Amino acid sequence: MNKDRIIQLLTHFFRHDWLRYLMTAIVCTVIFFSLTYTNVYMETYDIEKFSTAKETIRSPITIEHTKETERRIRDAVQSVEDHYEISSDVTEEQVASVNEIFEVIEKIESEDLKKELSKPTISISDKVSYLKQLVEEESVREMDSAVFTALFRAEPADRLLAKELLNSSLYDAFHTGIKVGEEQQVIRRIEQKLSYSTLDYSLVQSLQPLIVFGVEPNSFFSADETNEAQKQAREGVEPVLIRAGELIVEEGQLITNEIYEELEITGLLNEERNVFPLIGLLILMLLLGMLIFLELNHAKKTTYSLRKLVAIIIMSGVIVSVMKVISLYVTTDNPLYFITPIATVSMLLKILIRERIAIVFSIIYAIVGSVVFNANLPGLLNMEVGIYFLITQLVSIYFLAIVKDKAAVVKTGVGVALMNAITVFLFLLLSFEKYDWSDYLLFGSYGFLSAIIATILTVGMLPFFESGLGILSDAKLLTLSSPNQPLLRKLLIEAPGTYHHSIMVANLSEASCEAIGANGLLARVAAYYHDLGKTVRPHYFIENQMGMKNPHEYLDPYQSAEIILQHPADGANLLRKEKLPQEIIDIALQHHGTTLLKFFYYKAKEKNEKVKEEDFRYDGPKPATKEAAVVSICDSIEAAVRSLSNPDQKEIEKIVSAIFQDRMLDGQLSDSSLTFMELEQMKNVICETLKGIYHSRIQYPKEEKMKEAR
Template sequence: MRSKSHHLFRQLREYRFLNIFLYFILGAVIFAALYSNIKPETLDVELFSLSDQTIYAPITVEDKIETERKQQEAYDSVEDQYVLRREITDKQVDLVSSIFDTIIEVNEESNSAEKGKNKTLPIEEAKLKSLQKKLTSSINERIPENVFETLLAAKNDELKMAKDAVVTAVNNIMSKEIPIVQLTEAKNQVHEELQYAPLRQDILKSATELGKFAITPNYVFDLEATEIKRQQAVDNVKEVQIKQGQIIVEEDELINREIYRKLGLVGLLDNEKSYKPFIGAGLLILLIVAAIIYYFEKLEKQALKKNNYLLLYCLIFSITILLLKIVSLFQKIDYTYIGYVVPIAMGPMLIKLLINERLAILTSMILAVTGSIIFNEGVTGTFNFQIGIYYLFGCLGGILFLGEQNLRSKILQAGLFVALINLIIINAVMLITNGTYSNLETGSYFIMASVSGLVSSVLTIGFMPFFETGFGILSAMKLIEYSSPNHPLLRKILTETPGTYHHSVMVANLSESACEAIGANGLLARVGAYYHDIGKTKRPRYFIENQMNIENPHNKLSAQLSKNIIIAHVTDGVEILRKHKMPKEFIDIAEQHHGTTLLKYFYHKAKETNDAIYEDEFRYPGPKPQTKEIAIISIADSVEAAVRSMSNPTPEKIEKLVRSIIADRLQDNQLNECDITLKELDIIAKSFCETLKGIFHSRIEYPELNKKQKEKKS
């Protein structure tokens, strides 16, 4: 029944829809954790009632009504702009000049008419009528007739002098600004300008009247400049905002219409529903899940392993988020900074140990963001950046401290390191914010930071066996445990088949260095190589490395029987490993490390007595190597045995042998079912040669020993 349910669970994990379902669950877990923290706060308050608490603005928002009011004030405060119009001065000077010219012209015409003795009217009256016809009606209406009569009676020389004096006076007076309110004062200045002119009294009086007529306001209202100034004043008004954290109403203060309006503006009234925070949270969660999807969909693993890792990740992430949410509930009882005690580093440390370091770093950033939202009680904004930074550095500290040495003792040390990082970050935040903290507060922060790091390591150590067993994860820590010589199976190999044990250690050394050279799992290859020949413990004396001072038993057996004994060590090894519930990776290595290679020695021995023998009868049952690690162990197994059998190995001979074995595997199609490349095979060959040269290096021939050997021979 148990095997049936396990098979059902395995099939379920292989289904394609499972990963989609898990991504959805992951997003739902994050949204559920953030919901209460992003939900807009609403208050049940009434207009003209007293506030029972001090209310702060939860967000920053523009107060458009207040902004518009200030803009209108700025607009109205700008005075009208005036400008000095030089063209008005020129126009009035020309006007005065043309009036005098017209008077001179009328006088000249009158003189001509007098010579022709064409008299119909008196001369003075005729001149006045002629002048009035030549001037505009507005001039005639505004200048008295006696002024014209006096000027018409003057001589041309006197008129020219009067003209120059009046033009100069008008030009001098109107060169200055003359607003309309100062017009009378400006007109009175004409008399001062003309009083010293060399003119007869009656002509001076008329010229003065004409000058006063010419003076007009030249400092006039400038509509365009005024509008520009007013627009500048409006633009200079800063946007009025209700700042996040700003006090809107004090406790026991009357909620008037203005305060009530502001409460509605920041969304604190029941009738103001806002969905923007939920949309923003949805976008954030979408980005987080997209990053996780990108990582897992890029994994070059089978669907079963990929779903297995994804399910494990969802479980670890959900547990960590649940811890955050549970601890955050204590914020309601005035423990605002209780978030510092959360063992947040547990999640990334577990992910680093069981899955991958890159995913652990990504998770650290996700937890820092979500944690800063979950623990936003007591801060004016949605994000508590202080605790977000605290979580980020604590998680990264735990991940980086673990490094590649995934020992259980290292986890406890990582917890201490996380505690140290937490203390440093809290100190940094306290100093940067320049706040005032009591000794009790400071001590509480330090205790919570220390507890967070230590509990993270304890929980990591506690959860590790459950996840490793439940998900069949062969972590680096588990591999190190399996590599211990005190393991029952390794002790069995060492005591019952010492030659095989030495062979396995040599294969492990070769495999690990080659795997690391091409980026494969070197630790898996090393530990798996220790167990690859465990099947030889069933009949140890039938394998040459264990035949110490005994006759080879195969000399008395037929080739067929010897072949069966040799091939059986593969199936025997698989059986032993399964019996001891060893990891599937080790079982695959034991089962596939010979692939379907040919037992050449016994095949040729059988061919000597029977030509009807087929190669397939003397091949291992397989399957062929499915992974790079198994392919490398397979080649290393043959290389180590071949080099050990060489009488006088040299670097050149070793390299030639290594490359010939690799070429033979390629020709025999033994590497067709794993994704190893020719370039990687070349790197593997070089790695094997380097390792073997270090093992089979030339040694110094000691003279004394050499002399004794010669004497013995003689």
Template sequence: MDKTIDKIMKLINFRYFLIIVLLITGVLQFFLMLGNVQGRTYDVKPLQLAPDTIRSTKTIEDSYKTEQEKKRIVEEVNPVYVYNEAIVTQRTAIVTSLFDYVISVKKEAAASDKEVPMEEQVKQLKKKFNSIDDNEISIALSDEQLTALLSLDEKDLQYATTELNDYVKATLENPIRDNYVEDERNAIESKVRLRMNLNSKALDAVAQIARSSIVETETLDDAQTKKLIEQAKSNVEPTRILQGQIIVQEGQIIDTEMYRQLELLGMTDGKSSMKPVVGILLLILLQMSFMFILFERWDSDMRKKRNALLVTAIVYSISIVLMKILSIIATDFDFVIAFFYPTALATMLVRLLANDRAAVLVTVMTAASAGVIFQEGYSSVLQMEIALYIIFGGFASLFFMRSVEKRTHILTASGIVTVVNLLFILFYLLMTQANYGMKELGVYAIAAAVSGFMSGTLTMGLLPFFESAFGILSTLRLIELSNPNHPLLKKLLVETPGTYHHSVMVANLAEAACEEIGADGLLARVGCYYHDVGKTFRPTFFIENQMAGMNPHDAMPPEKSAEIIIAHTTDGADLLRKHKMPDEIIDIALQHHGSSLLKYFWFKAKEEGKELDESLFRYPGPKPQTTEAAVISVADSVEAAVRSMKEPTPEKIRKLVQSIIADRLNDNQFDECDISIKQLKIIEEVLCETLNGIFHSRIEYPKM
């Protein structure tokens, strides 16, 4: 598969490849999640028999019923009325003024030098009454009634004033609403006619004044009434159709109310809402956008980015499939079967095969998708307990897998995930405030344990497949390869002990330098262990394996010696391929000398007067393609050179390291890898410090 992907990558650049992978992942996720947001629909019509017992698939507010309930509550709200006490004083004052006007007109007529006709008095009185009529009270008295009032003597008028004021005051002191005004006017008129001792004509006039004095004393307070209505509306609980509620029984006639509820739930053909579908599309778009940003900005070599992308996409898709299967069978169980989902599976795999950032993103994405797939209950957008369950389990594995040196460490992390799962489920059960028996508690405890240990077991089971399919060199794989019991390392130790020791020394140097500049120190160490396995084909031709000072090169022409020495890189690569070693290790074996010149044999040939092509004395390469290979190439040469140095001192070591690095730079050996001058200076310092620690001066012990 890895080679097939390499061919595809040669046709398109990484950005287009990234878009294609994310598009495929998003489409797969959409179709897997679509069924979880689309409710079941029925081909039913009003007034027909229900083919099945239809239950609500979700809890939803019945807005029509809610509005009906609000209208009923509003009708029961009592309006707020306000009593106006000032009306009593105002009306009694008007009554007094009216009779004072009558007395005043009578006195003016009596004081006149000549007799004032009654018609003139009536006219004057009407004018005075009209002044009140325009502003305060509407009094419609006939001329006959006004004449009757003017015919009364002052004593009767005072009597009428006092009595009528008492009646008006007694009536108006009680709250009178608009619809009761006429009744009160009739009542006071009856009281006047029955109790006041006046002639019939005067009684008519007084009764009319009495009626006109009675007005509304209690008025509607619109602001307070509206406030009460709004408060009553806000106190109305929404009417809900509950999930699982039976809308219609099988064989029952579907009336208009039942059909309305089915339409509201989107359970009739053609009424299924597209809103959840659009929502899922937006969620997937958001998730894929974050993945795009992560891998687009990932500063790493193309092959590593490509493999990490594919692993992340495939692991995420596997997680969605697994959740979909659980959601399908969930209806057959009375407990939350989603708690059996291996919470840390995706996180562990992506952490081991890609990096921490991708693992964090996949954890959050998986949690969000699980919340949708396992959703249920009132207005459920996400099943939050499952989403949080996965987040806590996934993050627990991240925190406790910071250093994975053995596969058993995965199981240890799984145990910790199990404990976290148990604690979260305990939190969930306590928050539900329901009573659970020992059977239910046991099931949930088993779910937490299965989730935790399946996370580790599936991770260990799937890890080799991903490593093999994509040629991924994980941390666990590197640690396994560093085991001295590996056949190739045992072969190296037994057949070329000097080379083995040299490789271990180079590994120490290279690892320290790589870690200082931010490269992969573990890869450098393991690569160093195997970089010279090609020397096992002709051990004695390499100086570190020569015993008793015998050097076969002394009896050989320099070009033949160069051919044998140069061959150890390609021989080593072939041997590593035969043992199915990772490409990264094979590349280090090929690249650790780059295309550098074998100067010793080149100059030896020139001293012998031979005119040979320089290419015969250069390694075939390629030049170092990665930072790790570049560091190993320097560490390899430095270690060999310092080891052959007599009485090494810090000054001598520094000059030697500087000259080797400068020689590689001048020979353009670092042109094809991403390494800077600043990093080379750091490498120089680390190599000098490490070599000084190895080749420090020793105390000369006295002879005994």
């Protein structure tokens, strides 16, 4: 069983478009999942504490080490010192109390106490007693009288200096803050400071009770400030993360409690965690499969043949397999993924199928590539790879859209090579690592090599898809449309009238197909070859009977019909012999469908009323595609309009409508999937085109009349 027969059987089985598209999406999903599941599957280990690691193990995921994070938070909170609030009121009260003693002493020294106390003489003890009466502070009254005695005996300058030293010392101590229990330390510091002054040592000793009186705790524990500081310390602790790819244990290293805990946290000791990344991957691949189905089913006017869908599946399997093989040799120091010839599939899809399909699959392959090159770390998508793959594919599609010949692939390869190098340099510049000029040269060459390999593979694989799977590309159609093609030269030389007719049919067919979203280029090229069978007996067809009698005048209607009815099969045989694409062969065979050869049928019926209609019908089959149906209709319309002596707009519209109606009533369009809306669009385009061809022309005067006019 040959490949064409297999394709026919599969096409019949998947006769509904949506079913073919669904199966394509399912097969692609299976391919993607089967080649990427190892990239998210977490291997688990049977390891015991205090054993020796048999291999180096890295973390497959990024996860927080909660216990270590909590330990660091505790340490941070414990390291926060208690916060104290300094009371300015205590400071002012104590300093004011000390100053009050000196102020009272100055007042007593300046006043005449003899009259006040009614004594002829005033002793120092009298002054001290009077001082205790004036001060309000009870503790001052209870203070040892020796302090006041010493101050009264001291010189005014020494007393002023003592006051200033006490003030400054107390302010300094209070400014720093005096906590409960620190009073003795502060008192000793003040005494030491006074002892270094010019004051008499005995006076300094006498001031000791006054210093004790002035020193009071003014710094008190603040629960609010302490709690706030602890909160800030707690919030300032960064979570301890075990990052994907981070080394947990090296081969031969002892499995400590800490290492064992990290293995447990990352799920490397728990087999139950393996299923979740696989579920996530399956969901991702199902989403990609859904995108494929929706895109294939999106354009209702475009039908993708089974051959093209098989090509999509083959390309998807090949390119993802290539990714997988390259990923086995990728290291952190050697990003070999830059060498992946991913542009091959985008160019092949653009050439063989459609630009929109190429763009959609560029996105899909970029996503799959980000999974394949994730260094086998579940939950990680290598976005650098995804962006690189997407850019190189979109660039190849853009450059290839400029021209439609095989030389365009080479031109595209040059553009892709330059863009690949620029993209690689971009990633290197964005990296935190510093690279030498040799690294830029090496990794940039990967991008160049990727484009070169992609160009070679594209040119090399095109014949496989065009011949092996029988896919008809635009480049192949353009080659077949050349007037120098042997079969077209044969048609031009042996049947020039038919050649001219075919050119007209090609123009009408292309315009009609473009209007309804069918393949206009295929219809044009197929129209060139649709009547090739007439070259077997060219003079039996009226368009080639120039200056000669019609041979059918000498034949029986049955003989004439046999010759005319045979030309679709003759054309198909000639096309098969020259190994032209099956689509063109099918259109040549189907362009008359099973229509009735009315002229000879009615001519035979004039002689015999019992003539069988089946004897004068073409063998078919009926047009099975939109392009075949379009060529069939345009063939009949062009021949009919050409037979008119002076076609005007009304005549053209009338004959076009009649042929459309006849084909529908005869059931010739039932297998072509054309809709009534598309038939109406075709009718309008054909009428407009014919009106442009057969428009009114100026009648130039004859030569004799021009001479008379002179």
